[in-house]
Amino acid sequence: LDPAFTTRLQPRGLQDHPVEVLVVANGGGPRRVPGARVVALPWAGHGPTRQRALDHVRTELVLFLSDDARPLGRGWLGTLVAALLGGGWDAVVARQVAWPDAPAAVRARVAAWTPLGDGTLPFPQADHVATLHRTALLRRHPLPPVEIAEDLIWSPGRRVGLVGAAPVLHSHPPRFWPAFTRARAEHAVRAAHGQPVPGAAPGALLRGLLGLPRRVWAEGLPTAAAGAGELLGQWAGPRR
Numbered sequence: 599l600d601p602a603f604t605t606r607l608q609p610r611g612l613q614d615h616p617v618e619v620l621v622v623a624n625g626g627g628p629r630r631v632p633g634a635r636v637v638a639l640p641w642a643g644h645g646p647t648r649q650r651a652l653d654h655v656r657t658e659l660v661l662f663l664s665d666d667a668r669p670l671g672r673g674w675l676g677t678l679v680a681a682l683l684g685g686g687w688d689a690v691v692a693r694q695v696a697w698p699d700a701p702a703a704v705r706a707r708v709a710a711w712t713p714l715g716d717g718t719l720p721f722p723q724a725d726h727v728a729t730l731h732r733t734a735l736l737r738r739h740p741l742p743p744v745e746i747a748e749d750l751i752w753s754p755g756r757r758v759g760l761v762g763a764a765p766v767l768h769s770h771p772p773r774f775w776p777a778f779t780r781a782r783a784e785h786a787v788r789a790a791h792g793q794p795v796p797g798a799a800p801g802a803l804l805r806g807l808l809g810l811p812r813r814v815w816a817e818g819l820p821t822a823a824a825g826a827g828e829l830l831g832q833w834a835g836p837r838r
Contacts, residue, residue, distance in 0.1 A: 615676040617661075622651045645741040645748030648726065652736055660733045662726040662749075668767040669728070670695070677764040678730045686733055688756040691721050692728035696769035703817040704769050714762045715797040721760035723753035728766040746780070747787045772824035778831040785835025796837050802833075 619634035621627075624641040635730045637654050639647055648662060659679065669675065674692070682690045693712045696705040712725075724731070726749045768774065788795045796802070807829065817825075 600702075613741040614673050615679055617675065618657060620651065620654055622647065634833040641747040643743070643748075644726070645744045645751075648748065649736070649741045649743075650712045652733065655733055658733055659730055660736065661730045663729070663766075664727045664768065666768060666770075667694075667727050670765045670767060674764050674766070678761055681759060681761045681764070682732070685718050685759055686757065687718065687723045687759040689729050689731045689753075690718060690759045690761050690764075691725045692764045693760060693762050694725075694727060694768045695765045700769045701761045701772060701818060701821045703821045704772060712760055712762075715760070716762065718759040718761050718803050721822055724749040724756070724758050742791075744787045745793075746783045750784075750793065751787065751791050763786050772821040774823040774827040776827075777824040778827035778834075781828045781831025782838065783831075784836040785832050787835075789836035796832060798832075 619631075620754055621631045621634045623636055623638045624647065625628065627636075627638070629636055629638065634655070637651060639650055641647055642650070652660065659682065661675070661678070663669070669692070678690055678692060681687065691712065694708050694715060696708040700708070712721075715832045729749065739752070742751045785795050787793075807826065
């Protein structure tokens with residue numbers, strides 16, 4: 599892990615709110631991280647692994663933060679806490695901003711997913727790239743035991759807000775195979791739980807593939823290839 603990952607969350611570091619950092623290590627993950635408690639847990643999918651990590655949480659609030667996400671600004675965490683406690687939300691999501699070296703198409707997509715807005719706005723789901731939860735609520739209503747998209751499946755019936763003033767750096771490099779496997783796994787879970795499955799219809803897949811030459815021209819080959827992987831994954835997921 600980048601040392602800045604924990605430094606930015608330390609009480610005397612770049613955050614204005616006292617925290618305890620818990621690093622969940624899977625497989626060959628680290629066993630010691632300066633300034634953090636490390637818990638080694640076997641990987642059991644996104645939902646069960648995060649829920650099992652809650653057994654080691656000792657605070658009223660818990661923030662799920664991906665290890666490839668970077669909080670921005672000293673007031674980042676305090677802004678999320680104030681939004682959660684002041685608005686009666688069940689969970690609040692940090693606004694995502696793509697990494698500076700991300701392609702333009704990736705930056706635009708990330709910005710469209712969590713747009714900048716005033717205050718805390720209703721949002722369709724938790725997003726465990728960076729979402730602050732009430733610990734007691736997660737213990738009463740646990741995350742579903744799914745491979746991926748546990749934040750999406752948990753969210754119906756919950757009050758989730760998007761905090762525009764709490765940005766976090768996060769995006770994925772555009773690569774075909776990771777995009778395919780991620781979309782296939784997510785859309786298998788969506789289909790199994792009655793959630794919308796965009797791209798699952800053969801017509802949607804065909805239209806998307808026919809548009810690939812234009813995407814190669816506009817976005818470049820790596821980004822277009824990742825788009826093709828996502829399209830194929832959306833189609834294959836519900837058929838798993």
